[in-house]
Amino acid sequence: MCGIVGLHLRDPELHVRLGELLEAMLGQVVERGPDSAGVAVYGDRRRCPEGHAAVSVLDAPPGLAPALREQLPGRPDVLVTVAGDTAVVAAPVAPEVLARAVRAAAPDAIVVGTGTDLTVYKGTGNPRELADTYGLAGAQGWQGLAHTRMATESAVTPEGCHPFSVGEDQCLVHNGSFANHATIRRELRAEGVVFDSENDSEVGARFVASRLAQGEDLEKALRALCERFDGFYTLLVTTGDGFAVVRDAIACKPAIIAETDAWVAMASEFRALAVLPGIDTARIYEPEPERVYAWRR
Template sequence: MCGIVGLHLRNPELYPRLGELLTGMLCEMSDRGMDSAGVAVYGDPNWTPAGQGAVSLLEIDAPADEVAAAVSEKAGVAVNVRILDATYLLTAAIDSDALLAAAREALPNALVVGFGSDLAVLKGVGAPRTLAEAWGLPKAQGWQGVGHTRMATESAVTPAGCHPYAVGTGQCLVHNGSFSNHATVRRDLRREGVTFDSENDTEVGARFVAHQLAQGRDVETALKELCATFDGFYTLLVSNHDSFAVVRDAISCKPAVIAETPDWVAMASEYRALAHLPGVENAKIWEPEPEVVYAWSR
């Protein structure tokens, strides 16, 4: 089943409340996916200080100081490491690509789950509310957040199998549904040099979008191309450092609702995840049309 939530803030006065609002949205979707959850947060000054690169990693079994020392040696600058439940969040005063390269060299067995200035991607196994508290999500700040509660159908219940899938710089994707032709699309992408970390169908969608964006297409064009290429039932939310987009398949059997005010744009699998947002009583609210891409930018 799974639940999707996303919040794009237009009013800077709301930035200090991003984590609080996103936590409420995520927890309202708990009964759509109780086995695991994940979030992507853009712009928290504590998790991802301005002007620094950031990388989120999983599948590490070492103290933070050992990880920091190993990556700092490869990066040539001091690297800060914060452990948030299962996620190791690395930041340093270099760009994200350089930090990512150093992390991969120092920790070749670690799984990269997100990278990009201003972006923290956190994943874990367990109830969404428990995870949100372990991450300290209610206190997070920023201009944009995306979340997912998972009911696993395509792969094992592990932190690595959680959404968001963040495979391009500053990008992430969350998905409710399934892609029936993901194996075919994966083979096509591999022939074009795209590498994969799992057999999860959502990763194929994320890699496809990232590949399109890397070729110079904008997010709307990338998602239209996805609709033309992928078979299945899906609702997708795709974000990067300055945009937020939603699309559904041609049949639209997976639920979704969008709400918009001058202060924010929000999306969720069900309206109850939006009901606590400030000013929602005056929001424009609608259900996304099939294969129509809805996109907003900062």
Template structure:
């Protein structure tokens, strides 16, 4: 049993409040997942640059890391440190070189995700502690997703926490379990994807990345998953400009959505949404099984 939340802002005036809203939603889902928590926020980006979300042990010297990557990055990378995580911003043309330098010279640092606008943070602990550690309430952006985990099939580790990201500006949170993830992992590995954990949710993220590499939109990739992903699941997915939701054909996991002129929000339970502005007048509904829901800033 896990808790998942997400919010997509239609009204730019709410962007300074995104972190506060997402933090409130995440913390309410504590009893659905007290083991670990994580979130992704889509904030501002710099043209022709990419953000790399990194994770290391407590007390790690990220400033020294940034200095060591300056040659590969073609100059000192932008750096933002939040507890055990850091986001470095480098020219997009230098991304491959920086990734190679990280892998060869800094194996102690994990690459959590990358994108023009996406930043990912996750850690073991109560959701309220995780949100406070990374100062989620002060983050701003256009949309974000979050997850509270109750580990039932694997160890409680930071690496096993959600969101999972296997493509640029793309990440996924998942409530449920896939029965064919090992077979699918082998297929995707042959297609060139790599996986850092044994978590079935990382395979689901990889599947969507693979479909989108083949030219599918996120909505099309989610729809194809109805045929290829066996098990029970609710996915909330973020991309650079969009936000999607999909439940399996049985829809045995709880889910509720709310939509107003200002936002679209998702929660595993309605109580995750009750503190959102204007919720009393929102259109509240249960997403239908085997139905793709998608909102996009570029539309």
């Protein structure tokens, strides 16, 4: 099962409605994944002000902000927003500097998102209630995605739910199952890659991140994933300037794409797209097997 929704806004006038629209879409796929829900938002300056980096963290200890100030050069002000199981930390430093400081100040915490545009939230429970916990309706920005999970490959825990963000401003959500994920996990571990969960989707995310780190663009990285991974899957992958969808060769996992001049959206079911403004004039279609559909900001 599992439910995926994603929204890439072309019209800047809609940026103030990103959270409202994404929450409405999420509410239409709750039955596909009632165990947990994760959300990623790009450009929400409530949580990541301009000129700051943001790091999303699970299991953040109390008193994280003052501990981080001690770790950061110049001891800048640190903004910490707690949203259920997730804490979003923001500071006026580079993302890798902030992530390194978080790991030093809170070695038992799990980093689930980093970037200058990206905030990630994960939790277990009813997706509609989690959306309230995350403050999703008030989020503003230019792109977002959400995932509702019915756990099949790993335990129902915050770290096991989607999205998986393992590169700067990068996210992946997945509906389906990778048949050979254990083999690819071993290969990536041999290259020094560290995993945070047993979820097969994290393997896909880290594979894509490794290809992007080698200089490939998102389309080429996803074509490589199709060549390397076996199984049945629909993927939505986002970066700081991109939004992409791909399905496996059989394409038995559902996916619908809709486009207008104002936005591009995808979802596991049409009813999640029906809540969007202008859907009556949108171009609506089902993505073809193993074809990468990609849009850039």
